[in-house]
Amino acid sequence: MPEGHSVHRIAGEFRRHFVGKSITASSPQGRFAAGAALISGQRMVAARAVGKQMFLEFESGLWLRIHLGIYGAWDFAGDQSMGAPRRRRLAETEYERAESEPELFPHEPVGQVRVRLLTETAVADLRGPTACEVLTLEEMAIVLARLGPDPQHDDDGTGEERFVSVVAKKPTPIGLVLMDQSVVSGIGNVYRAEILFRAGLNPHTPGKLVPNDVVRALWHDWVHLLAIGIDTGMMLTRDPQVVDGIREKYTRASERYWVYKREGLPCRVCDTHIVLEIAAARKLYWCPRCQA
Ligand SMILES: [Zn+2]
Numbered sequence: 001m002p003e004g005h006s007v008h009r010i011a012g013e014f015r016r017h018f019v020g021k022s023i024t025a026s027s028p029q030g031r032f033a034a035g036a037a038l039i040s041g042q043r044m045v046a047a048r049a050v051g052k053q054m055f056l057e058f059e060s061g062l063w064l065r066i067h068l069g070i071y072g073a074w075d076f077a078g079d080q081s082m083g084a085p086r087r088r089r090l091a092e093t094e095y096e097r098a099e100s101e102p103e104l105f106p107h108e109p110v111g112q113v114r115v116r117l118l119t120e121t122a123v124a125d126l127r128g129p130t131a132c133e134v135l136t137l138e139e140m141a142i143v144l145a146r147l148g149p150d151p152q153h154d155d156d157g158t159g160e161e162r163f164v165s166v167v168a169k170k171p172t173p174i175g176l177v178l179m180d181q182s183v184v185s186g187i188g189n190v191y192r193a194e195i196l197f198r199a200g201l202n203p204h205t206p207g208k209l210v211p212n213d214v215v216r217a218l219w220h221d222w223v224h225l226l227a228i229g230i231d232t233g234m235m236l237t238r239d240p241q242v243v244d245g246i247r248e249k250y251t252r253a254s255e256r257y258w259v260y261k262r263e264g265l266p267c268r269v270c271d272t273h274i275v276l277e278i279a280a281a282r283k284l285y286w287c288p289r290c291q292a
Pocket of ligand 1: 267268269270271272287288289290291
C-alpha cells in the first residue's frame with residue numbers, strides 16, 4: 001500500500017504537468033464514465049495530497065478524490081516532442097520506467113483503466129483504485145475533516161498540537177494509533193514500524209501513556225521522514241543523508257530498514273532477533289530489547 005510520501009509525489013506530478021491545463025477525462029474501462037463526464041473539458045486548478053488520498057480540483061469547483069488502496073497505480077506518459085513526462089508508473093513506493101516509450105501520443109489504454117486524464121502533451125491512466133469519485137467542495141470538506149493532520153500541510157503547527165492532544169486520550173496501543181488515518185495522515189506499515197524503532201518505543205504502549213515529549217518527537221520524526229520520502233521516492237529511515245556516500249548503501253532493500261521485514265534477523269543495534277506479530281490484521285515488526 002502506498003504511504004504518504006508516494007501520494008505527495010503523485011500530486012507533484014499532476015502539479016507539474018496537468019494543473020493549469022484543460023483536461024479531457026474518460027473512463028476507458030467504463031466504470032467511471034459518469035464521473036469523468038462531470039469534469040471533462042475543464043481546467044485542473046489544484047492537486048493536493050493529504051495522507052494517502054489525493055484530491056484534484058477542477059475549475060467548476062468539483063474535486064476528483066483518489067485513494068489508491070493496495071492495488072491502485074497511476075501511469076504517466078507524455079508527448080516527448082513537447083517536453084512532457086516520460087512514461088513511468090507511480091504506485092507503491094518507487095518509479096518504474098517503462099522499457100520503451102510509447103510510439104503514439106496518446107497511446108491506446110492498456111488494461112482496466114478506470115480514468116484517463118489527458119492534456120495536449122501528457123496523459124495519466126489510473127488502474128485499480130480503492131476510491132475514485134467526484135466530490136463537491138462541501139463533500140470534500142467532510143472527507144478532509146475525517147483525516148488526521150499531514151505534516152506537509154502544517155505550516156502553523158496546529159497539526160502537531162492536534163496529534164499530541166489526540167494521542168494523549170487514546171487507550172489504544174501506539175502501534176495502532178500511528179496507523180489510524182484519523183489521528184495522523186499518511187503513515188503505513190513501513191513508516192509505523194520504523195518510527196517506533198527510532199523512538200525506542202514499545203508498540204503496545206497505550207497512546208495515553210506515551211510521555212508528551214515522546215509523542216511530540218514521533219510527530220517531528222514523521223515530518224522528517226516524510227520529507228525525505230517525498231524527495232527521494234523511497235522510505236529511507238536510516239538517516240542516509242547524515243554522511244556522504246552512505247545514502248547509496250541504504251537505498252538497497254536489504255539495508256534500508258531498521259526492523260521492517262527483518263523478522264528473525266539480528267537487530268542492527270542490539271543483535272536481538274526482530275519480532276513479527278500480527279496487530280489489527282497487519283504485520284508489526286519491532287525489537288523487543290531496543291523497544292522494551
Ligand atoms: Zn534492538
